[in-house]
Amino acid sequence: MEDNITTVLFDLDGTLVDTYELILTSFRHTFDHYVPGRFTKEDCISFIGPPLTETFASILPEKTEEMVQFYRNFNKQHHDTLIKPFAGVYDTVKTLHERGYKLAIVSTKMKDMVIKGLEATDLHPFFPVIIALDDVKYAKPDPEPIFKALELLRSDVQEAVMVGDSNHDILAAKNAGTRSVGVSWSIKGKDYLQRFSPDYMINHMGDLLKIVGVEANAKNDQV
Template identity: 25%
Template sequence: MSEEKVEGILFDLDGVLIDSFDAWLSAYNEALEKFGKEALDEDEFREKCWGPEVKDSMKKFGLEEEAVNYCYSRYEANMDKVEISPEINRILGSIEKKMGLVTNTNTEQMAKILELHDFRRYFDVIVHGDDVEKKKPAPDSVLKACKLLKIRPESAILVGDTESDVRAGRKAGCKVIGVGIEGDWRIESLKELPDLLSEISG
């Protein structure tokens, strides 16, 4: 992918820009235990629940809307556990491309996250989970972001950390940088992103 073809960079939120793993783990376990299921350890949670939409994850345990809504409410209560990389401003500020944020997080929750960690200024567009009919791993949010940015999906790179991100990006026609996961390129930390983007564009 040459310099003139890279028109935009799209980012996932959870696990890429913020570390919300502990907050979601607590939220899921509180919901599971409330509705009579066993709590998950970190490995089980990562395998069964990390990445897909909450509704789809809860279906694996035979739980429906009431449990989903409770899980979301407990996530909001656990937002003090959400952390952000101290270098996020340097990393995002170094990218001289159009940028979009594509997340399964809904608008209300995103607003609360931005109250704590305001990195909105770096993004030309933000597509929330409730802005589209189908969340990732469907490509809807990625395609919507590209449309709003007025770029072709084939000229965009999606940065994500789950199989849902990889599938969404590839279904949309984007290249994918995996953070700790295989994509078209792989990095282990967001700190590696600026150098990789320079290499790709070069």
């Protein structure tokens, strides 16, 4: 347990909200259009985490922006039917909010889609600060998004923790000097995340309450 944590930064996709099916379907739809037969659904797992421009530039540099837009159009169209919050997320975030913790989203998605995801899962009211891809020059694992969130929350790195499902989240936390929490439900696997040495690994979002010092509510409802 850490008694001095006042601030919790969350990644969105794969951490708070189960968007894996949406993301993988969006990648497959895009790749089937531009490079048919080149990638399987399983291949697309490795593309989760980095910004879309980075992924598509590595495949068809001359079509990067076109592919990004193609992906986003499909993703937005199917968004609300293919996402859901992970177990315990709503109750845990609500508890942190009620206990006065400073909360923010730090994501590599564009802000309009971050807000769309938060609204679809009723989490939007809990996050006064959202740092998305279009808010920064450098995305995670660069520390810029974390620094920007902490500045808006008026928090210091020593009192913050970053929660995420990707190596980009863990490395961003290390680069910024905050503590990090990996989530075992990452599609890349718990063992994969452990390679990047997060300070904590949780098996249920409710476990986060004990880490940040909300002892009385450590056993969250298994939603």
